[in-house]
Amino acid sequence: MTTRHSNYTSWGRILHAPHHASRPASTETAASSVTAPTEATMLGHGLGRSYGDVALNPGGRLIDCRSLDRFIAFDRATGVLTCEAGVTLADILAVICKPDPDGSGWMLPVTPGSRFVTVAGAIANDVHGKNHHLHGTFGRHVREFDLVRSDGARLVCSPTENAELFHATIGGLGLTGLILRATIQLRRVPGLAVEAEDIRFDTLGDFFRLAGESDATWEYTAAWIDCLAGGKSLGRGIFSRARPAPGIAAAPPPRAPRLSFPIKPPMPLTNTHTVRAFNALYWRKLGIATTHTRSVGPYEKVFYPLDAIGHWNRAYGPAGFYQFQNVVPLAHAEAAMREMLQVITASGQGSMLSVLKMFGDPLSPGLMSFPMPGATLALDFPNRGQPTLGLLSRLEAITVAAGGRLYPAKDGVMTAATFRQGYPEIDRFARSIDPRFASSFARRVDLRAASGI
Amino acid sequence: MQAPSPARKTIAIFGATSDIAVAVARLYAEAKWSIVLIGRNEAALAGTRADLLVRGAPEVVVQTADFVNLPALGQVADTACDALGGLDVAFLAYGTLPDQAACEADAALAEAALVINFTSPVLLLGELARRFTSQAAAGRIGTLAAISSVAGDRGRMSNHIYGAAKGGLQRYLQGLRHRLHATGIAVIDIRPGFVSTKMTAHVKQGGPLWATPDQVAKDITNAIAVRGGVLYTPWFWRGVMLIIRAVPSFVFHRTKL
Numbered sequence: 039m040t041t042r043h044s045n046y047t048s049w050g051r052i053l054h055a056p057h058h059a060s061r062p063a064s065t066e067t068a069a070s071s072v073t074a075p076t077e078a079t080m081l082g083h084g085l086g087r088s089y090g091d092v093a094l095n096p097g098g099r100l101i102d103c104r105s106l107d108r109f110i111a112f113d114r115a116t117g118v119l120t121c122e123a124g125v126t127l128a129d130i131l132a133v134i135c136k137p138d139p140d141g142s143g144w145m146l147p148v149t150p151g152s153r154f155v156t157v158a159g160a161i162a163n164d165v166h167g168k169n170h171h172l173h174g175t176f177g178r179h180v181r182e183f184d185l186v187r188s189d190g191a192r193l194v195c196s197p198t199e200n201a202e203l204f205h206a207t208i209g210g211l212g213l214t215g216l217i218l219r220a221t222i223q224l225r226r227v228p229g230l231a232v233e234a235e236d237i238r239f240d241t242l243g244d245f246f247r248l249a250g251e252s253d254a255t256w257e258y259t260a261a262w263i264d265c266l267a268g269g270k271s272l273g274r275g276i277f278s279r280a281r282p283a284p285g286i287a288a289a290p291p292p293r294a295p296r297l298s299f300p301i302k303p304p305m306p307l308t309n310t311h312t313v314r315a316f317n318a319l320y321w322r323k324l325g326i327a328t329t330h331t332r333s334v335g336p337y338e339k340v341f342y343p344l345d346a347i348g349h350w351n352r353a354y355g356p357a358g359f360y361q362f363q364n365v366v367p368l369a370h371a372e373a374a375m376r377e378m379l380q381v382i383t384a385s386g387q388g389s390m391l392s393v394l395k396m397f398g399d400p401l402s403p404g405l406m407s408f409p410m411p412g413a414t415l416a417l418d419f420p421n422r423g424q425p426t427l428g429l430l431s432r433l434e435a436i437t438v439a440a441g442g443r444l445y446p447a448k449d450g451v452m453t454a455a456t457f458r459q460g461y462p463e464i465d466r467f468a469r470s471i472d473p474r475f476a477s478s479f480a481r482r483v484d485l486r487a488a489s490g491i
Numbered sequence: 492m493q494a495p496s497p498a499r500k501t502i503a504i505f506g507a508t509s510d511i512a513v514a515v516a517r518l519y520a521e522a523k524w525s526i527v528l529i530g531r532n533e534a535a536l537a538g539t540r541a542d543l544l545v546r547g548a549p550e551v552v553v554q555t556a557d558f559v560n561l562p563a564l565g566q567v568a569d570t571a572c573d574a575l576g577g578l579d580v581a582f583l584a585y586g587t588l589p590d591q592a593a594c595e596a597d598a599a600l601a602e603a604a605l606v607i608n609f610t611s612p613v614l615l616l617g618e619l620a621r622r623f624t625s626q627a628a629a630g631r632i633g634t635l636a637a638i639s640s641v642a643g644d645r646g647r648m649s650n651h652i653y654g655a656a657k658g659g660l661q662r663y664l665q666g667l668r669h670r671l672h673a674t675g676i677a678v679i680d681i682r683p684g685f686v687s688t689k690m691t692a693h694v695k696q697g698g699p700l701w702a703t704p705d706q707v708a709k710d711i712t713n714a715i716a717v718r719g720g721v722l723y724t725p726w727f728w729r730g731v732m733l734i735i736r737a738v739p740s741f742v743f744h745r746t747k748l
Contacts, residue, residue, distance in 0.1 A: 061692070063535075063689055064534075064535060064538065066534070108538050108539065108541065108542035109541065109542045109545035109546060110538075110541050110542070110545070111541060111545065112545045121545075133521070133545065133546050133547070134545075
């Protein structure tokens with residue numbers, strides 16, 4: 039096994055750390071690198087789209103899985119796909135999700151806001167998308183996967199075989215071992231194009247009303263919130279909803295971003311003025327007098343608006359940015375969201391892109407899965423040091439008080455107490471952690487293997 | 492890449508487990524070509540085969556061969572040509588990047604590097620040329636393509652065993668192109684610059700000169716489609732090497748290139 043001393047960075051560009059990285063070319067070499075007799079802890083790594091520190095293991099080993107990119111089998115009749123851990127969702131879309139002559143086709147059952155993530159990363163973070171209210175998390179559509187552990191065991195994990203490891207690995211943040219390959223169930227859609235609507239709304243209450251009436255018949259829903267609007271306009275925004283357009287074909291989006299952010303600017307391009315301008319413009323994106331638009335076309339713009347520009351995270355400058363995403367149970371959702379928006383407005387630290395969505399009932403098989411029925415708010419803040427950390431800490435406190443939790447894939451700051459309170463299965467999960475796997479996140483929230491395994 | 496014609500198109504890839512070869516094979520699979528994969532590692536070839544079938548190749552045949560076994564190369568060429576009933580393209584992608592200092596210290600290492608990077612591809616191309624010529628007489632005008640390197644363009648202190656082998660291969664391809672011109676068979680000399688692959692994994696990488704196998708693969712399939720003669724990939728290497736070749740010795744000898 040050859041390892042290189044390499045720098046890896048979180049997507050939020052706050053953590054840059056040297057790692058002993060290896061990039062196995064096959065699942066066999068990956069398996070043997072997991073059992074290599076070294077003292078250092080290890081962690082699997084994919085495309086590095088996690089914003090915080092879940093995908094990094096500073097000072098330790100990183101097994102870079104990007105070369106495990108082979109498809110293994112696809113059954114066109116049933117939509118069951120088997121592939122290696124490092125296959126990307128962009129690759130699945132490009133290779134598999136091509137329309138039949140009648141426009142219908144196989145589609146990813148769940149996709150996050152970026153298609154540049156790996157299958158194993160999607161499982162480890164149990165990612166969700168705009169269709170959570172109907173189809174739940176990515177992990178719900180995983181039939182089985184191969185997991186290799188540091189003791190040399192290579193295990194097939196499914197709901198019926200090694201079931202405990204199956205449930206622990208979905209949303210298990212890569213700590214239960216290394217996923218080598220996975221089998222997922224794709225979803226048949228009557229048209230690969232989508233019918234999409236944007237609806238402007240004036241208050242937070244309107245959001246909950248729109249979500250309530252849309253979620254049964256619209257597969258994909260989410261809202262952009264103007265987080266700089268206070269007072270009577272607090273919580274105003276644009277509600278986006280979409281669903282497959284029967285009989286209408288759409289070609290897959292490109293496998294690489296159309297444009298790339300080519301440089302690392304020495305200062306953030308996202309400052310108070312640009313955030314203000316962006317939010318003000320976005321509020322008017324439907325036009326001055328229009329409050330409702332409808333279109334039918336490819337899903338790229340609906341699902342992956344940020345994927346159009348590669349390395350967009352560089353725009354936040356050398357200090358990077360924090361993401362924040364929480365979920366608050368239904369009973370406290372509206373009050374907690376209102377309080378958070380008030381805190382953000384008062385802080386003057388606008389978020390460039392604030393997204394509000396309702397999660398639904400479908401349960402994830404993952405013990406540590408993030409979503410639960412309720413409202414979820416995603417925010418990003420340029421890193422301005424103490425004021426930003428202070429704001430994040432207030433938002434965290436509001437979440438905890440409302441019985442909610444934060445999303446590890448986006449988090450850079452939560453305390454061990456917040457994590458423990460939010461994830462009641464933590465002790466059961468800890469029993470499945472591989473003692474030689476670790477991450478920066480796991481150390482921060484004091485998540486370690488329970489003794490006796 | 493150009494749209495494939497409705498008739499079955501076939502390509503044989505020699506050294507099919509290299510990163511550039513896999514990237515090229517995937518593009519042909521998506522264009523619905525049938526593919527023969529030739530290499531040493533049967534398990535890796537089987538994995539690539541499954542991948543290419545999912546990606547759209549109608550048929551993929553796996554063939555094991557050791558390219559340093561020179562007397563067997565005629566048989567290797569025969570088997571590959573017959574696997575799918577004739578070939579439209581033969582693509583040679585194997586080679587190693589030897590350590591220059593080690594080659595200077597040990598003639599056996601230098602010899603091994605010359606065999607895998609020069610002697611073997613030259614002999615295999617010779618075998619393929621004969622079969623492609625008889626195919627051409629029957630109306631199937633194919634293409635022979637091989638990866639040389641920008642390192643073959645000028646001898647340098649840091650890698651002239653590799654450079655000599657690749658430079659020799661360039662000359663052979665040039666002569667073969669001349670010889671086969673009348674038959675219509677295209678002979679393509681692919682000269683990549685720095686590419687991030689398993690072969691270069693031990694070299695410090697990064698910066699604008701380094702390309703990915705996917706970028707290089709697109710250039711290769713385009714060059715094969717237009718039957719171009721010499722391909723520098725990425726494109727800027729043509730200019731870079733023009734300058735490197737033109738630098739006078741009294742300047743060049745002061746560098747550590």
